[in-house]
Structure formats: structure tokens, C-alpha cells
Amino acid sequence: MMLSDNGRALYTGVTNNLDRRVREHKEGIGSVFTAKYKCHKLVYYEEFGLVEQAFEREKKIKKLSRANKEKLIDKLNPERKDLFDQ
Numbered sequence: 001m002m003l004s005d006n007g008r009a010l011y012t013g014v015t016n017n018l019d020r021r022v023r024e025h026k027e028g029i030g031s032v033f034t035a036k037y038k039c040h041k042l043v044y045y046e047e048f049g050l051v052e053q054a055f056e057r058e059k060k061i062k063k064l065s066r067a068n069k070e071k072l073i074d075k076l077n078p079e080r081k082d083l084f085d086q
Contacts, residue, residue: 001061001073002030002039003080009037010069014058018045022084042084044073 002011002025011034015021024030026040033039048054061069077083 001042001044001069002034003041003043003073005038005040007080009033009039010066011037011039012058012061012069014051014054016051018042019084026084041080041082043077043080043082045083 002013002022003009011025011031013021013031021030022042025034028035030039046054046057048057061072064072073080
């Protein structure tokens, strides 16, 4: 999940190359949503062996409320640091 610079917008997506995809988002070429809302901070991610598993998980996460998405983030990254910069 990518968080906007102001902390208001949250983007969920799937990729087969996290490094490349996060760089795209940070450069404003990742997606229309992330460019518009300046979602530049990687705050949560999960890894899967099969693309089908990743797509299923993405669907489930997208259906979660904002509060439940924030709980997921808090388990992995309570300080909401940019995990890409570490």
C-alpha cells in the first residue's frame, strides 16, 4: 500500500516487481490515482509465490474499511515509515 504525502489517500495494488513499481509511483508514472493524490510512501506490502494469490489478497484488502487497512499497516509499520527508503 502506498500512502499519500499528506496521509489522506491510500493506494492498494499488485506488482511482480516491487522495486520498479514503487519507483514508478514516486516518479508520478505509476498510476493516475497515485500521481493525482501523490501516493509516494510505501507503508505496507505482502509477498506471494503465485500471482493468483496476490490478486486474491488485493481484492480482499480493497474491500476492507480504511480503519482495517490502517490496522494492517500498524502491524507491519506502526510508525508509517517509507519502507522503500530503508
